[in-house]
Amino acid sequence: MIPPEAEVTQGMTGVTEMPPAVLVCLKVLQQRADFLRAASGRRQGTAGFLLQARDRGDGSGAVRVGFTASKKIGNAVLRNRAKRRLRALARAVLAKGARPGWDYVLVAKPEATVSREYQDLLGDMQRALAGVHK
Secondary structure, three states: OOOOOOOOEEOOOOOEEOOHHHHOOEEEOOOHHHHHHHHOOEEEEOOOEEEEEEEOOOOOOOEEEEEEOOOOOOOHHHHHHHHHHHHHHHHHHHHHHOOOOEEEEEEEOOOHHHHOOHHHHHHHHHHHHHHHHO
16 A cells, blocks of 8 residues: 555656655565564563564565554554554554564553553563564
C-alpha cells in the first residue's frame, strides 16, 4: 500500500521509482506456525510489551511482523486498542530498525500496553529491538 502523501514518479529509464519510505514494507504474519516459530526465537521483555524475533534464514529480504493480544488484556475494545498501538510502534520503529529476513512478534501485556505513554513505548521498542539483535 502506498501512503497518500507518497508520489510515484517515473524516471528517465521509464521505470517507476518509489520514495525510500515506501520501499521498507512490513508484511503481517497470519499463520499460527509462523507465530510459534517466532516464539521459539529470541525474546526481549519491556514494561509495555514482549518482543519475539527470529531470523528466518530463507534468504528473503522481507520483514514480517505479527501482533498478539490475548483475553488477559481485557475485552475486545482493549485488545483492539493494544493491537493498534503495537501496529503504530511497528510502523515507527521496525520500518527503520528491522533486519531483512527476520520475523517479529509483538505481544501485548495486560494493563501496560494500553495505559503506558506512547513515548515510553517507543523507547521500549528501540531498546527491545537492540536487545534481540545483540
